[in-house]
Amino acid sequence: MQGSASGRRVMGPFVYVRFHFGESRYGGAYDEARLEDWGRWLADRAHAGPDVFAYFNNDVGGHAPRDAARLRNRVKRRLAA
Numbered sequence: 001m002q003g004s005a006s007g008r009r010v011m012g013p014f015v016y017v018r019f020h021f022g023e024s025r026y027g028g029a030y031d032e033a034r035l036e037d038w039g040r041w042l043a044d045r046a047h048a049g050p051d052v053f054a055y056f057n058n059d060v061g062g063h064a065p066r067d068a069a070r071l072r073n074r075v076k077r078r079l080a081a
Helices: 032-048 063-080
Strands: 014-019 051-056
Touching (some): 051 063
Parallel strands (some): 014 051
8 A cells, every 4th residue: 555565675485575556545457567577576586496475455446366467477477588
């Protein structure tokens, strides 16, 4: 949510990212550039060894599962390269 981002820090044996974004309080999809940036960062972490977990908050428009699939595809593509 607006103002609650903690930044990107790796502080343990795995990576956990909680996505909570939207144009409205509980809704909205992530844009391509933002998911591409996160996909690159998460793939780099996964390539270094730790498990990576990413969760998208539910939203009234149903964007969360679609955004999760879009991000997963980006990470998988980068790991396969």
